[in-house]
């Protein structure tokens with residue numbers, strides 16, 4: 001069974017008198033271990049889709065099942081528990097807390113999990129190592145480069161050992177070289193840690209690191225290279 005499964009998902013927003021429908025009766029299957037990139041013009045609903053898959057927002061119709069759980073049936077607190085255990089979110093701007101060290105920023109999501117302090121420390125150390133920042137644990141965000149900050153953001157997204165990581169333009173604020181390093185890192189985490197990735201990007205080079213490239217076009221998905229095919 002697909003790890004991420006959307007069936008007939010629609011989402012509308014009202015803008016003044018106008019109703020916009022960024023997602024229109026969408027179906028999507030992402031298999032465990034896949035790395036899917038999602039491109040499309042600005043305002044077509046890519047971030048909206050990530051928010052639905054993360055349970056941050058609810059669809060107007062359709063069903064979303066992630067890691068075996070149908071999200072629409074969950075209360076807010078159950079959703080928060082589910083998200084803490086199953087989902088990591090990588091932002092364009094890393095959203096690190098400036099008064100916390102790299103270690104403490106990465107530790108934050110683990111505070112929502114039932115772990116002993118030893119297990120928590122092991123998870124944080126593993127995540128720091130996975131992103132190559134074992135020697136930066138005690139640095140504050142202001143003491144890190146942009147690429148290092150993003151790597152802390154990535155470590156924070158994987159520290160709970162989530163089944164799915166969604167990334168919203170993770171390389172959007174980085175220079176070319178740093179962007180390439182982050183792309184390599186994401187690819188490695190997908191392959192070596194078997195993390196299923198769903199990444200929104202405007203960068204066609206970044207999109208190519210994915211095992212499957214989708215484009216969101218007028219409320220529907222088309223697969224890169226087969227523009228007429230609905231997924």
Ligand SMILES: Nc1ncnc2c1ncn2[C@@H]1O[C@H](COP(=O)(O)OP(=O)(O)OP(=O)(O)O)[C@@H](O)[C@H]1O
Pocket residue numbers: 013014015020022040041042043044045046047048049
């Ligand atoms: N909470 C909201 N309330 C009203 N309109 C919204 C809301 N969230 C998104 N929208 C609108 O829905 C549409 C899709 O937005 P979304 O951010 O998902 O697009 P996107 O494809 O991620 O864009 P970009 O590439 O610029 O980040 C846009 O027209 C946006 O203004």
